Amino acid sequence: MTNQPEGSADAITFDSVHKWYEHAGRTQTVLTDISGVILRGTIVTLVGPSGSGKSTLLSLCNLLVSPDAGQVMIDGQEVRQWSIPALRRRVGLVFQSPVMFPGTVLDNLRYGPMLRGEQLTNPEDFLHSVGLSEDLLLRNAGDLSGGQQQCVALARTLVNDPDILLLDEVTSALDPSAARDVEEWIVHVHEEHHTTLLWVTHNLDQARRVGQYTWLLVQGRLVETAETARFFEDPASEETRQFLCSAGSREGVPL
Amino acid sequence: MSFLTMSFTLAFVGLALFLSVWLKLGLERDMVIATIRSTIQLIAIGYILKVVFKLDNPLFIVLMVAVMIAVATQNATRRGQELGGVWWKILMAIGITEVVTQGLLLGFRITPWEPKFVIPISGMIVGNAMVASGLLLNRLKSETHSHRQEIRAVLALGGTPKQAVMPFLKQAIRASMIPTIDSAKTTGLVQLPGMMTGQIIAGADPVQAVRYQLLILFSFVDPIFIHGLGGHYHHRPGLRNLSHPLFSLSATLVGVRVRRLGWWDGSIYSGTHTPMSLAIKKANTKPDGGPTSHPLTIFQYWATGS
Numbered sequence: 001m002t003n004q005p006e007g008s009a010d011a012i013t014f015d016s017v018h019k020w021y022e023h024a025g026r027t028q029t030v031l032t033d034i035s036g037v038i039l040r041g042t043i044v045t046l047v048g049p050s051g052s053g054k055s056t057l058l059s060l061c062n063l064l065v066s067p068d069a070g071q072v073m074i075d076g077q078e079v080r081q082w083s084i085p086a087l088r089r090r091v092g093l094v095f096q097s098p099v100m101f102p103g104t105v106l107d108n109l110r111y112g113p114m115l116r117g118e119q120l121t122n123p124e125d126f127l128h129s130v131g132l133s134e135d136l137l138l139r140n141a142g143d144l145s146g147g148q149q150q151c152v153a154l155a156r157t158l159v160n161d162p163d164i165l166l167l168d169e170v171t172s173a174l175d176p177s178a179a180r181d182v183e184e185w186i187v188h189v190h191e192e193h194h195t196t197l198l199w200v201t202h203n204l205d206q207a208r209r210v211g212q213y214t215w216l217l218v219q220g221r222l223v224e225t226a227e228t229a230r231f232f233e234d235p236a237s238e239e240t241r242q243f244l245c246s247a248g249s250r251e252g253v254p255l
Numbered sequence: 256m257s258f259l260t261m262s263f264t265l266a267f268v269g270l271a272l273f274l275s276v277w278l279k280l281g282l283e284r285d286m287v288i289a290t291i292r293s294t295i296q297l298i299a300i301g302y303i304l305k306v307v308f309k310l311d312n313p314l315f316i317v318l319m320v321a322v323m324i325a326v327a328t329q330n331a332t333r334r335g336q337e338l339g340g341v342w343w344k345i346l347m348a349i350g351i352t353e354v355v356t357q358g359l360l361l362g363f364r365i366t367p368w369e370p371k372f373v374i375p376i377s378g379m380i381v382g383n384a385m386v387a388s389g390l391l392l393n394r395l396k397s398e399t400h401s402h403r404q405e406i407r408a409v410l411a412l413g414g415t416p417k418q419a420v421m422p423f424l425k426q427a428i429r430a431s432m433i434p435t436i437d438s439a440k441t442t443g444l445v446q447l448p449g450m451m452t453g454q455i456i457a458g459a460d461p462v463q464a465v466r467y468q469l470l471i472l473f474s475f476v477d478p479i480f481i482h483g484l485g486g487h488y489h490h491r492p493g494l495r496n497l498s499h500p501l502f503s504l505s506a507t508l509v510g511v512r513v514r515r516l517g518w519w520d521g522s523i524y525s526g527t528h529t530p531m532s533l534a535i536k537k538a539n540t541k542p543d544g545g546p547t548s549h550p551l552t553i554f555q556y557w558a559t560g561s
Contacts, residue, residue, distance in 0.1 A: 064410060088413040099408040115414040153408075160413060 010076065011164050011196040012038040012061055017070035019056055019220075028216055030056050031220045034070070038213075040163075041194040043187075045211035045228065049243070053220040054200045058166045061198065062091040074164070085116070086154065092162035096169040098149035100141035106140045106153055112160045126155040129192070130185045146179025149186060158189065165189075167199040171206065181204075204247055208232050216240050265290075308370050316370050320357075320377045323351050327385035334389040345388050352384040353377060365470065379450065383435065390431035398423035407444050439472050448472075 031053045035110075038044050048052050059065040060072050063079045072079045074091060082103065089112070101108050108185040109123045124134035130151040136144070141152060150170060167186065171179035187210055190197055201207050207214055211228035216239070224231060224240045235241055268290050275282040304442040307315045327349050333375075356376060359365070366372040399406060402423055409419035442448055443465075450471060454464035 047299040062411060064407065085413040085415070088411060095404070095411075097404070099404045101405065101408070111409075112412045115409070115418055157412070166277065188405060 007102075009040050010037050010073070010089050011042075012198065013071075013073040013076075014057075014060075014222075015071040015073065017060065017067045017072055019053070019060065019065065019068050027255045029220055031060075032115040032220050034220075036215065036225050038198060040196055043190060043197040043210055044147075044213045044215060045207035046088055046215045046217060047201060047204060047207050047243075048217035049219075050202075052217045054217055057217065058093065058198060058200060059078070061164070061166055062088050062093055064093070066129055067072045089160040089164060090162055091164045092157035094150075094154055094157055094165040094168065094170045097173050098146065098153040100149055100152065102137050102184055103141060105141050105144070106137045108152055109137075109159055111156060120159060126159055127152075129158060129189060130155045131181065132187075135225040145178065147181055149175050150174060150178070150182050154182070154186065154189075162195065167201075168196060169200050169202060179206075181184055187209075194203060194222060204232075204244070209227055216243060218243065304370075304374065313368075316373050319370075319374050320353065320381070323378055323381045324353060327381045329384045331388040331392070334392040341392070345392075346390055349381055349384045355378050356380050359405060360470070375450070376471065387435065391427050391436070394427035394430045395424065397400050400424050400503070442468075442472065 014034045014036045017031060018029075020027050020029045022028070027057045034057065046057065048054055055163070056065055057124075060067055061074065061079070063082070063084055066080065067129050074082065074087065079087060101111055105127070106123055109126055110120045119220075121213075123137060126134055127136060132148060132151050132155070135197065136148070141149065144152065154170070158181065159234040165186075171182050174182060179212065185204060186197070186199075197210075199207075199210065208228060214224075214226060214228045214231040215222060215235075216231070216238060217222045223243075224235055224237045235244065268286065272283055272286055274280070275286065303319075307319060319369045324346070328342060328346045331349070355381070357373065361368055361373075362377065366376060388444050399420065406419045406423070410416070448471070451461075451464040451468040452465065455461050
């Protein structure tokens with residue numbers, strides 16, 4: 001857990017990052033020349049159309065995907081210079097659909113320490129931190145509701161004590177009330193531990209509600225990085241305006 | 256059996272062709288090709304074997320076995336083409352299986368170093384290893400594909416690629432061993448295996464034929480000597496950066512364990528009570544029921560013919 005004051009240093013820095021995949025001799029570019037800084041202890045919401053490379057950008061931060069050009073710095077050190085297990089403890093990732101490992105909720109919470117041959121002494125604390133009762137500890141994880149599973153997945157990641165959390169559309173598979181719960185508990189975790197959040201979301205309301213900064217990714221290019229209020233009220237780029245208009249009219253979200 | 260009488264059996268192919276045309280199964284072309292290919296291949300190998308047996312030159316034995324391994328490798332690799340570069344691992348797996356198994360058979364004088372023993376037994380070992388490798392690759396692909404979310408989740412929690420893939424690797428190994436173990440369980444009850452049948456038809460004592468068949472069966476528990484498929488999942492979206500030591504160690508360890516089980520105590524067949532497992536058990540038990548001080552191994556059993 002970091003004790004440094006908010007915004008004292010860079011948590012994540014993207015420096016001219018490119019990413020491409022090669023399929024049968026054809027090159028498909030996913031990210032082009034991404035540069036940006038995420039300050040420690042801030043919440044950055046990342047929005048953009050489907051297929052714009054949002055998930056890939058997240059995966060670069062814990063080296064599930066490695067950059068083809070440029071650098072990604074975590075706490076001032078390039079990702080490829082980190083020990084991968086240490087990096088992935090420091091930078092937690094929660095997925096869109098909660099993946100429960102076979103077994104109980106307790107088994108799931110223990111999973112991270114178990115991989116390192118360690119014990120987990122206070123599983124109930126982690127359940128409380130995401131608003132779940134310790135009565136669930138011995139329940140079969142697969143029997144929980146979607147919202148509860150996502151909270152368990154979040155708690156399981158928190159057991160690793162990450163400084164940075166990557167959230168990949170963590171509420172979009174949930175019904176609205178569960179989505180709201182999960183969102184509130186994530187914000188709560190952020191407030192408690194000053195965790196840096198890079199939060200991919202399709203829900204512009206959510207991006208506006210929780211974000212301090214908002215980034216727009218279109219076709220692998222970082223179009224705009226701005227404070228969230230300015231992003232939605234007075235975007236600098238014409239492309240952002242168009243994105244907000246079309247997204248707004250499609251979702252019926254008042255902007 | 257003359258070529259003329261043999262050719263009468265083509266009537267069966269004719270019947271199948273007729274059915275295929277009648278029911279519009281569209282199998283005629285493949286059936287004709289398969290018939291022609293198998294005829295030419297088998298007749299050719301018949302003459303080649305005749306020459307090799309006559310020459311009795313170690314070089315030709317090695318050459319024949321090398322060709323078998325090459326063809327088997329090429330065939331099994333097709334199951335994992337998208338894994339790129341997997342062929343040499345299959346080659347290692349099949350090659351090592353053949354060398355280890357034949358090494359034991361020959362080293363303990365279970366079978367003599369003669370072409371008529373080495374070549375047919377090698378054919379069966381290599382063929383079985385080929386099927387097992389193909390099944391393992393196929394299964395590993397489908398298991399890792401359908402569980403890629405779990406694998407990603409383990410990686411994201413800081414697990415090593417080996418930790419992430421291990422449960423699915425075990426599944427795949429188990430699945431690829433099932434046909435071998437199942438056929439071992441029903442052998443003799445459902446079907447009389449080919450080699451044994453052949454020996455009996457050729458006039459051998461059925462009990463002697465059974466011994467050789469059991470030798471083959473036990474050798475078949477050997478082939479999961481798959482030396483890892485490390486790193487090849489680099490090419491699959493979602494499994495990027497699974498680094499190198501990936502499958503190798505685990506696969507080898509599991510393979511060794513299965514092989515030990517098959518070789519040293521015969522207990523993998525204990526549920527089936529083969530004559531061999533009963534004989535070994537009997538030989539290793541004193542009249543008062545306690546174990547003897549010098550347990551009889553499978554090798555000694557075969558070597559002494561007791």
